[in-house]
Amino acid sequence: MTAEFAYPRRVEFAETDAFGIVHFASMFCYMEEAEHSLWHAAGLTLAGRHGPHGWPRVSATFSFRNPLHYPDDFIVQVRLEASGRSSLRYAFDVVRGDTLIGTGTMITVCVRRDSGTMIPVEVPPGVMEKLRAVLDRDGS
Amino acid sequence: MTAEFAYPRRVEFAETDAFGIVHFASMFCYMEEAEHSLWHAAGLTLAGRHGPHGWPRVSATFSFRNPLHYPDDFIVQVRLEASGRSSLRYAFDVVRGDTLIGTGTMITVCVRRDSGTMIPVEVPPGVMEKLRAVLDRDGS
Amino acid sequence: MTAEFAYPRRVEFAETDAFGIVHFASMFCYMEEAEHSLWHAAGLTLAGRHGPHGWPRVSATFSFRNPLHYPDDFIVQVRLEASGRSSLRYAFDVVRGDTLIGTGTMITVCVRRDSGTMIPVEVPPGVMEKLRAVLDRDGS
Amino acid sequence: MTAEFAYPRRVEFAETDAFGIVHFASMFCYMEEAEHSLWHAAGLTLAGRHGPHGWPRVSATFSFRNPLHYPDDFIVQVRLEASGRSSLRYAFDVVRGDTLIGTGTMITVCVRRDSGTMIPVEVPPGVMEKLRAVLDRDGS
Numbered sequence: 001m002t003a004e005f006a007y008p009r010r011v012e013f014a015e016t017d018a019f020g021i022v023h024f025a026s027m028f029c030y031m032e033e034a035e036h037s038l039w040h041a042a043g044l045t046l047a048g049r050h051g052p053h054g055w056p057r058v059s060a061t062f063s064f065r066n067p068l069h070y071p072d073d074f075i076v077q078v079r080l081e082a083s084g085r086s087s088l089r090y091a092f093d094v095v096r097g098d099t100l101i102g103t104g105t106m107i108t109v110c111v112r113r114d115s116g117t118m119i120p121v122e123v124p125p126g127v128m129e130k131l132r133a134v135l136d137r138d139g140s
Numbered sequence: 141m142t143a144e145f146a147y148p149r150r151v152e153f154a155e156t157d158a159f160g161i162v163h164f165a166s167m168f169c170y171m172e173e174a175e176h177s178l179w180h181a182a183g184l185t186l187a188g189r190h191g192p193h194g195w196p197r198v199s200a201t202f203s204f205r206n207p208l209h210y211p212d213d214f215i216v217q218v219r220l221e222a223s224g225r226s227s228l229r230y231a232f233d234v235v236r237g238d239t240l241i242g243t244g245t246m247i248t249v250c251v252r253r254d255s256g257t258m259i260p261v262e263v264p265p266g267v268m269e270k271l272r273a274v275l276d277r278d279g280s
Numbered sequence: 281m282t283a284e285f286a287y288p289r290r291v292e293f294a295e296t297d298a299f300g301i302v303h304f305a306s307m308f309c310y311m312e313e314a315e316h317s318l319w320h321a322a323g324l325t326l327a328g329r330h331g332p333h334g335w336p337r338v339s340a341t342f343s344f345r346n347p348l349h350y351p352d353d354f355i356v357q358v359r360l361e362a363s364g365r366s367s368l369r370y371a372f373d374v375v376r377g378d379t380l381i382g383t384g385t386m387i388t389v390c391v392r393r394d395s396g397t398m399i400p401v402e403v404p405p406g407v408m409e410k411l412r413a414v415l416d417r418d419g420s
Numbered sequence: 421m422t423a424e425f426a427y428p429r430r431v432e433f434a435e436t437d438a439f440g441i442v443h444f445a446s447m448f449c450y451m452e453e454a455e456h457s458l459w460h461a462a463g464l465t466l467a468g469r470h471g472p473h474g475w476p477r478v479s480a481t482f483s484f485r486n487p488l489h490y491p492d493d494f495i496v497q498v499r500l501e502a503s504g505r506s507s508l509r510y511a512f513d514v515v516r517g518d519t520l521i522g523t524g525t526m527i528t529v530c531v532r533r534d535s536g537t538m539i540p541v542e543v544p545p546g547v548m549e550k551l552r553a554v555l556d557r558d559g560s
Contacts, residue, residue, distance in 0.1 A: 013157060013158065013163075014157065014163050016158035017157065018153065018156035018157070018160045018161075018209075018210055070158055
């Protein structure tokens with residue numbers, strides 16, 4: 001059984017490009033949306049206006065296997081691959097039915113917003129537990 | 141003679157859509173870029189991180205005459221049509237050579253950022269003079 | 281009773297800007313998404329890959345009353361205000377609960393994609409009937 | 421001496437997010453713009469409307485070291501790291517003055533557009549020579 005969260009989405013027309021496919025940069029937005037949807041399902045807010053923390057991205061990757069088109073329905077599957085003292089590493093599969101569109105990764109780090117810096121701080125207590133609870137519940 | 145400012149730009153591939161043309165929402169980004177370029181030419185910063193003011197958009201319009209394609213070179217011509225106590229109204233022509241791509245308008249209003257509200261405040265002194273100096277210098 | 285269609289949406293983080301609000305150009309994407317969602321509900325595809333027609337935007341407007349923030353839930357209400365031989369005119373209200381975020385309009389025109397031009401053609405038979413059936417059914 | 425091409429750019433306001441920094445997905449657009457600018461400097465068009473080839477992205481990565489803000493001026497440095505029979509691998513450094521914003525990679529593959537598929541074909545003759553001529557000329 002894989003602990004994962006499924007984020008369903010439809011391609012919007014604005015996300016396509018003149019090759020007639022989804023522009024590759026949109027994949028990074030899809031991964032971020034899936035991450036935020038996971039947090040929301042866990043009762044957490046990743047980037048609230050008044051919260052003390054921010055979660056800037058440290059790195060992101062995506063590898064394509066097949067193109068997406070408008071108006072495809074697809075799913076972004078999120079897994080939490082690793083967690084450090086101040087960072088989280090996610091893995092993503094983007095699928096349309098049985099077709100793998102591609103796979104990606106993203107590392108985010110927790111910082112204090114009021115400090116005006118990007119110095120990592122510890123992941124707030126409870127965050128990992130709440131995320132894992134959703135991933136375990138929804139996994140297959 | 142028209143007091144106006146010319147912002148030259150090339151279409152980027154990410155701005156196109158699956159019809160093979162520039163997605164219409166990009167025109168609103170082009171108009172905003174031209175506005176910001178005008179402010180920059182006037183030695184002003186519209187949306188600096190630490191400045192006291194913000195300039196949210198109150199309204200925006202665009203009417204198309206012809207499509208833009210990748211990798212067209214085009215120009216956004218900016219005019220300052222009107223100014224109120226706390227707002228500015230711009231007009232824009234987007235042209236590619238002799239071809240009119242379309243025309244637009246945008247109204248922005250000055251607010252204090254630290255107030256956390258969108259209550260309009262007076263346009264800071266000197267802004268209009270500096271903008272008009274560039275528009276008069278560059279107009280044709 | 282108003283014949284209209286409701287498109288529910290959540291603000292995504294990528295749609296915000298450094299003022300902490302949804303960037304104004306995203307409103308035009310929201311209106312387009314709502315239009316496409318209406319077409320989808322009517323069993324129609326506005327911009328399919330292999331269809332003979334395209335629907336470029338002729339004009340679009342939006343006026344703000346209040347800002348949207350991440351991660352607000354909001355609704356785009358779509359109405360079909362007028363239809364010509366080859367064009368449709370939509371009106372939109374964007375609302376978050378009882379708060380009006382703003383109002384917009386969009387005019388689209390039907391063209392033949394294979395012609396390589398933007399010459400308007402007649403709205404294909406059945407389109408208006410199917411759109412109106414959804415708008416009448418979902419209106420309030 | 422490094423064979424590389426420098427693409428200068430200013431951050432546009434629409435590219436920021438509510439954390440007050442450039443949204444991470446924009447980095448992928450910046451890398452693509454730099455790639456296209458290199459092709460343009462070489463007298464080549466990567467994604468012309470009527471050309472026989474397309475260059476979809478196979479993979480892309482970016483790792484952040486420091487955030488970018490509006491309205492920072494920055495440079496995207498492009499290198500051609502490797503080339504296969506049908507693919508190109510680029511490496512990118514994004515810098516603001518002496519500050520490294522981050523590094524990225526992108527692999528693109530040549531396909532025939534008229535085939536309606538994503539089957540790789542050989543890189544057209546002359547492309548590598550023209551790209552390398554620019555990279556050697558502009559390198560430092």
